[in-house]
Amino acid sequence: MGNTFGRLFRVTTYGESHGGGVGVVVDGCPPGLALAEADIQAELDRRRPGQSRIVSQRREADRVEILSGVSDGRTLGTPIALLVRNEDARPEAYAGFRDLYRPSHADFTYEAKYGVRAWAGGGRASARETVGRVAAAAIARKLLRERWGVEVVGWVEQVHRLRAAVDPRRVARRQVERTPVRCPDARAAARMIRLIERTREAGDSVGGVVGCVARGVPPGWGEPVFDKLEADLAKAVLSLPASKGFEIGSGFAGTVLKGSEHNDPFVVRGGRVRTTTNRSGGVQGGISNGEPIVIRVAFKPTATILQPQRTVDRRLRPAVLHARGRHDPCVLPRAVPMVEAMVALVLIDHAMRQRAQCGK
Amino acid sequence: MGNTFGRLFRVTTYGESHGGGVGVVVDGCPPGLALAEADIQAELDRRRPGQSRIVSQRREADRVEILSGVSDGRTLGTPIALLVRNEDARPEAYAGFRDLYRPSHADFTYEAKYGVRAWAGGGRASARETVGRVAAAAIARKLLRERWGVEVVGWVEQVHRLRAAVDPRRVARRQVERTPVRCPDARAAARMIRLIERTREAGDSVGGVVGCVARGVPPGWGEPVFDKLEADLAKAVLSLPASKGFEIGSGFAGTVLKGSEHNDPFVVRGGRVRTTTNRSGGVQGGISNGEPIVIRVAFKPTATILQPQRTVDRRLRPAVLHARGRHDPCVLPRAVPMVEAMVALVLIDHAMRQRAQCGK
């Protein structure tokens, strides 16, 4: 019962990896926004597998259909339902380990919780579930850009031990999209790609870190004390498959600074209050301060690997799992649009909450 | 409008650092729980300032009063309202910087958001706000312990660059409470205390990391896809004042492992499914797997320092802030009960959600 996100821009996703399809209902979208399927498709295309040689080779066209909420090319203010049909589903590929609990997958926990599970392809625990999030966020991003002047840019900052140098104040999507690994540091990107290819060949997987910035957020978004902006951002990205950590601003690195080193001095620039440094990451006391909002998200190495693994089956007998097929040796490149999506969903919701209570 | 936490065990806090008091209303508490003010007072006493020489020397008795929801020593199932009166408030101590924006505090953002702020003592952004959380969580913890056999233990794992060695499978509260810094590693604790004292003398502050474990959580708690257990935990602790990062299980460190190193193999032990390692941190696919749930939370150095700082005032003029008074050179010891509180609030809510949908 946790498939709705947001208080005012409310997103409810549905769908398993196998079955009729995956999708989302967006309730609360402001009326009058120009919206076509192409707006949403563009974001879905960044998320789907098969885009490049370093991600899963599954072929899913992922064509989105707008079922409701849009008329004459404009949003009506009523719920927008989006549907993406499942294709290329090969449930038989999973038949072999229908009774096994794949290590660090959700097979065991889903069954423990619900007493039943969709055994094919991970069911609701599949990353395919994020189609609905990315589709909904395409609408959120359009609103943020057109009505509030906010842009959200994510990138791959680290793969395994390889780290990129990225300036969150300036990084642009076209730099990110230049390489299939979605790392705007060209030199680091080349090494990351080689690493991912070698990892695939070894039947293994790697994790890493996605960075993301939101620029243009005005001071005042965020709802203390529980719905602080960083709290909602943390929840948003920790709800993504394979994420294990979250930082805002100085994050864990900030714990080795003294207060005198860490505080962000205020100055006036361009007639408004700014900070000379941004260790706060754009949020103070749970409310945006007008500086770029900068976060980092840790993703573990993909649980699916092609090496034999020790496990147990549903009757509690020891077993060995031999996975096959088209796995993602590294989720990071595809995680970029997912992180951006969740950041956008948080921001649009807080924009509307601020307008509701404070009228601005 | 973000002052309620939880879906079924619903906690609504209120109160500024100055004014009538701080408190909480808990709606949804199961009936029939034995509850007295002493149960709540014990947790509040761990949170309040003035407990030891390494925390703020403000003297607040923080006596809790149960206003409703309990009769003949038992919870009624109706809302439990708790009130702690404010005392020892010295608003005049803040008069000097009423018009200044204190760096890395929430003065500027509250004013940007609301157009008005409670200038004395940080208002709602004060850590005093957490009184309501800790009070509510005392009830949650009692329920978790008595009805589900779950215990939650937090500790200080790092202060500035000093790190402790703590085993989350075994650490007990009495070890944590043995030192005023709440670090169960005695040797590290001694060094942390000295560092905090030196930091206070220098008018500076330090941050660090709090670790926390929940033991005894059965498999099945957590509500994919948005209300995954780790997502709600991340939100919970990132809503605490001064927190900047969250990890579950392997966290950021897990990003430098290969999948073949990171996956937790399943085995059968004691007739049930266990994992031999716990890089998942007790949660897989957003649902508890029965292993200890282990998280880490980064806290920045306290924003209040006694050194002069560059800033601006409300009329956008440059200014220098000279803070005085009784500051906390390190929030970590007092953050331990706060982190435990938020973890307990997440867990009780998910216990009830699991019961609602899956009947167990």
Add this chain to the structure above:
Amino acid sequence: MGNTFGRLFRVTTYGESHGGGVGVVVDGCPPGLALAEADIQAELDRRRPGQSRIVSQRREADRVEILSGVSDGRTLGTPIALLVRNEDARPEAYAGFRDLYRPSHADFTYEAKYGVRAWAGGGRASARETVGRVAAAAIARKLLRERWGVEVVGWVEQVHRLRAAVDPRRVARRQVERTPVRCPDARAAARMIRLIERTREAGDSVGGVVGCVARGVPPGWGEPVFDKLEADLAKAVLSLPASKGFEIGSGFAGTVLKGSEHNDPFVVRGGRVRTTTNRSGGVQGGISNGEPIVIRVAFKPTATILQPQRTVDRRLRPAVLHARGRHDPCVLPRAVPMVEAMVALVLIDHAMRQRAQCGK
């Protein structure tokens, strides 16, 4: 932003009368329920137009598709998405009054609210919107019946001035379905049918009252003080198109009784506490008392009539509306499954809330 109903059994509907389709996402459905499209189709068939000569002659097959949440014929505990494609849509039929505000329709208010509206067929304000409700409630009813032994039966109690005699303790669905007007009092039913036919011939419309009972609800459902059972029931049915009033138990008629006449005496029967009368309508203090829950819902005469009507257009000029086409001279027969649906959605939600908090 009001398209979700329920706290634990959460129903989110979408869809306009024209466009891709209408449907619903159900989040929170307990796992393990046997569920097939046929279970849902049976309820939809009772709702759809064209069933008999006394309702709208629009032909809509209203075939439901389960998109997610069911595998191997059982609910998974994940969101159940249901889709019904729109057919037989004739938007051109509405082109003539695209710029007119139809009296007592929602054309004007939707436009005032959203600044835009789906002009064809009433858009989201069309009774077609209730497809999603009835589909979701088919699942709720199955759960209520199989897991809690609760049955919900509605009937037409009044059409214009014609009143039926119905005993809520005994009325059965097969009696209700015996006549196209869904009135179990055969003599009254015959007169109602004649009245509706004469009304249609006159190009006019009539309203009336739907009664509904829920039997088998155990004592203890309902959540004071705001989510009392009667409060949620009132909201549920007042959210249906054309409804104007709600009563529980003695309702408005009870206002002319003295307390000494109105109170329901308690007695013990069959080893449990019962009342000898049921003026409370099965609810006391907002909580079910084990007696049948009995409500009545007033529906206004259909706003669409085939007589010329005075109105204004979007440019604020006087105009005359000449509606044509296939209108429902009386919504009452089709309102029966809608009222039952809303009652079932309230009850399943409260069943789950009771289990969450009180463990039973």
Add this chain to the structure above:
Amino acid sequence: MGNTFGRLFRVTTYGESHGGGVGVVVDGCPPGLALAEADIQAELDRRRPGQSRIVSQRREADRVEILSGVSDGRTLGTPIALLVRNEDARPEAYAGFRDLYRPSHADFTYEAKYGVRAWAGGGRASARETVGRVAAAAIARKLLRERWGVEVVGWVEQVHRLRAAVDPRRVARRQVERTPVRCPDARAAARMIRLIERTREAGDSVGGVVGCVARGVPPGWGEPVFDKLEADLAKAVLSLPASKGFEIGSGFAGTVLKGSEHNDPFVVRGGRVRTTTNRSGGVQGGISNGEPIVIRVAFKPTATILQPQRTVDRRLRPAVLHARGRHDPCVLPRAVPMVEAMVALVLIDHAMRQRAQCGK
């Protein structure tokens, strides 16, 4: 777990008739509103017992204290906590029927639900619970009046069989307050008062109908399809103690009109779209149309009567209840501010929701 009302202007009430006190936390109140305890006290004084000889003679001063959320006489945007201490509590007055289930009271259902109950004075089921609602609504009404130009006026329209003639377009509070029965029709008021006095002398009770109007609501408030304005109004008033029915506009009386008689013709007056009649009651399709919003609420006769009544006790033995003390022979006069309160809480929430989504 149903003690919170509203989505954006969120009201959480607490408190039993006996114990520390009753009160409310308001989360989401816009900042900058001038607010003093006197603003709230004025409304509480209209609600409390002992105001006149025709209501309960309990003496409760009901002094409200603002605990938080207001500084320098202005709301801060943070939660506003209000507390009213309980006084004049005589729990011993209830000791005699501690083990009896009072007919048409909530003793039995609370115990069935929670397994425990506050036996003194009705606990949470006491009308004293409405103190929190009325206090919160005093803030809502001030906002509605000052920021949206909306006024809410309620009155007693019927007591037992006595009906008043009241014009909802013009009735003013000062007319309502002219008599202790709160009926603006002076002739009817005099007869109602006599009836209530005779009823009290007979140890009996009477019910009736409260009417209420909201004037000045702009077109566009209300959130289809579930949170239609009339749906939320119905829920709001049906959550009040002793209410049994709700009507908007033509209500049940509208069911005996033909569509040609019932539809409200549109005209243009004063440059805006109006209706010549108001059978819709100010709401069409769940959204306000700019006309006065007119509702009626049925209240049953008070359950407490001073005549002996047949009942059972907790051990399921037959018993006779002899109630004594200071009962309200008619709740209607005190129900007027309660109905107004609930209407105001619904309206402020919808005003904020409209601003959030549609920016106006």
